[in-house]
Amino acid sequence: MSPELYSRSHLDTIPPPYNGPLSPLDKSAFKKSLPVLAVRVPAAQTATILHSEATRKYLLGLPKVKPVVGDPSAPDGDRLVLLGVSDQADLSPESLKVLKDAGNGFTDYNLTLDYDYWTASEILQAILPESLRKGAPVGFAATGHIAHVNLNDEYLPFKNTIGQLFLDKNKTIKTVVNKLDNIDTQFRFFQMEVIAGEPNLIVEHHESECRFTFDFSRVYWNSRLHTEHDRIVQLLQPGEVLADVFAGVGPFAIPAAKKGCAVVANDLNPWSYKYLSQNIKDNDVSDEVRAFCEDGRIFIRDVFKKVLDAPFPAYTGPKLSKTALRKLQKEAMRNPGGKPSPPKESLPPRKRISHIVMNLPDTAILFLDAFRGVLATQELQELYPTMPMIHCHCFTRELEQEQAEVDIKKRVEKKLGRPVQDDVAIRKVRSVAPGKEMYCISFRLPLEVAYNA
Numbered sequence: 001m002s003p004e005l006y007s008r009s010h011l012d013t014i015p016p017p018y019n020g021p022l023s024p025l026d027k028s029a030f031k032k033s034l035p036v037l038a039v040r041v042p043a044a045q046t047a048t049i050l051h052s053e054a055t056r057k058y059l060l061g062l063p064k065v066k067p068v069v070g071d072p073s074a075p076d077g078d079r080l081v082l083l084g085v086s087d088q089a090d091l092s093p094e095s096l097k098v099l100k101d102a103g104n105g106f107t108d109y110n111l112t113l114d115y116d117y118w119t120a121s122e123i124l125q126a127i128l129p130e131s132l133r134k135g136a137p138v139g140f141a142a143t144g145h146i147a148h149v150n151l152n153d154e155y156l157p158f159k160n161t162i163g164q165l166f167l168d169k170n171k172t173i174k175t176v177v178n179k180l181d182n183i184d185t186q187f188r189f190f191q192m193e194v195i196a197g198e199p200n201l202i203v204e205h206h207e208s209e210c211r212f213t214f215d216f217s218r219v220y221w222n223s224r225l226h227t228e229h230d231r232i233v234q235l236l237q238p239g240e241v242l243a244d245v246f247a248g249v250g251p252f253a254i255p256a257a258k259k260g261c262a263v264v265a266n267d268l269n270p271w272s273y274k275y276l277s278q279n280i281k282d283n284d285v286s287d288e289v290r291a292f293c294e295d296g297r298i299f300i301r302d303v304f305k306k307v308l309d310a311p312f313p314a315y316t317g318p319k320l321s322k323t324a325l326r327k328l329q330k331e332a333m334r335n336p337g338g339k340p341s342p343p344k345e346s347l348p349p350r351k352r353i354s355h356i357v358m359n360l361p362d363t364a365i366l367f368l369d370a371f372r373g374v375l376a377t378q379e380l381q382e383l384y385p386t387m388p389m390i391h392c393h394c395f396t397r398e399l400e401q402e403q404a405e406v407d408i409k410k411r412v413e414k415k416l417g418r419p420v421q422d423d424v425a426i427r428k429v430r431s432v433a434p435g436k437e438m439y440c441i442s443f444r445l446p447l448e449v450a451y452n453a
């Protein structure tokens with residue numbers, strides 16, 4: 001048994017029941033005096049006791065409490081080693097011997113636990129009526145400085161207290177919000193109310209070494225999609241062009257641009273577009289990302305022609321940081337006869353989209369018919385010897401992978417009006433709710449669809 005387990009199982013460390021006001025909490029009411037056994041030890045002997053096999057498991061192992069303190073009765077001399085028991089009778093004969101041999105006798109010690117000691121969850125258990133203790137919220141999801149919870153109705157009378165607890169116990173959290181159940185059906189952001197802390201919903205969040213700023217109450221953001229954002233970006237080769245139909249504030253677009261891709265990013269929510277544009281600037285990818293605020297259907301219809309008419313400049317290798325660029329400039333000045341880099345004009349501009357990402361899982365499949373005829377002109381057809389890859393996110397109620405794949409492929413092909421090729425990949429992204437799974441289907445746009453043949 002670990003020391004902590006021993007102490008926890010032998011000492012009553014649960015906070016006292018709380019009957020004070022809910023808001024603000026009377027924090028001073030959370031005090032508990034815990035009598036423990038201590039052994040007086042000369043400073044030089046402390047290590048013997050702390051490391052002895054026989055005594056180790058009896059040491060006080062409470063989180064945030066030091067097991068060795070100064071002896072108040074001998075300020076310049078002995079230490080007190082605190083034990084996780086309150087009586088010598090609870091010690092094994094071997095440990096008793098070590099403690100007696102190395103120490104200068106036992107004494108009682110009163111440990112005081114207070115509001116700072118207990119976790120938010122432990123304090124909440126002391127506040128809630130018995131009927132609500134099981135199933136009480138234990139944690140939150142964090143985005144930047146905001147903690148978000150989704151409280152069931154029965155916990156609403158305690159919402160401010162719960163918010164205050166999360167705030168007090170987590171130094172990086174400055175605002176706590178309760179997400180209300182009604183999600184905006186079109187733009188997928190949640191209604192929410194601030195239940196504690198500063199009423200500031202403008203978040204600065206870091207993901208994949210990019211900085212994202214956005215108003216949490218007006219745009220879609222889900223930190224749980226981090227792995228999926230990374231996965232898609234890893235599929236892209238530097239220099240390729242990505243079209244992001246439902247870009248949000250840029251979690252695919254901006255990391256892809258940092259990797260060397262050119263990106264056309266679109267979102268119909270004007271707030272997403274505003275923050276997408278800001279994030280493009282803040283991450284120094286203005287040359288690589290173009291932002292649009294259009295309906296996805298119109299964006300799909302026009303984007304191939306847009307990139308053809310206004311191509312991205314040629315890819316000339318990884319983008320250098322400002323410091324690296326300055327270093328190169330200095331070197332070039334010191335060594336004017338050095339090897340010149342190839343002139344940019346000699347490389348072809350980028351006119352061809354290689355990947356399209358469509359993360360609007362609720363309805364993205366319904367947009368697929370918009371690809372009919374997108375490459376109907378000869379000019380575009382000549383540019384696309386291979387068709388672009390589409391990565392389309394979706395939900396399914398099928399819980400088994402095999403059935404989920406059948407369901408998703410069927411719906412995609414129905415909307416396209418054509419079968420997708422055999423190298424289609426269908427990956428589970430995450431379980432969203434009981435009986436609801438999120439997937440991503442990746443397939444090459446069928447030529448017959450693109451040509452409207």
Ligand SMILES: C[S@@+](CC[C@H](N)C(=O)[O-])C[C@H]1O[C@@H](n2cnc3c(N)ncnc32)[C@H](O)[C@@H]1O
Nearest residue numbers: 186187220246247248267268269295296359360
């Ligand atoms: C699930 S979010 C995904 C955002 C982002 N790509 C991500 O991974 O976090 C879907 C986005 O699609 C946008 N959207 C919804 N309907 C749209 C439409 N008809 N056309 C374009 N964008 C739309 C929403 O505003 C939202 O930002």
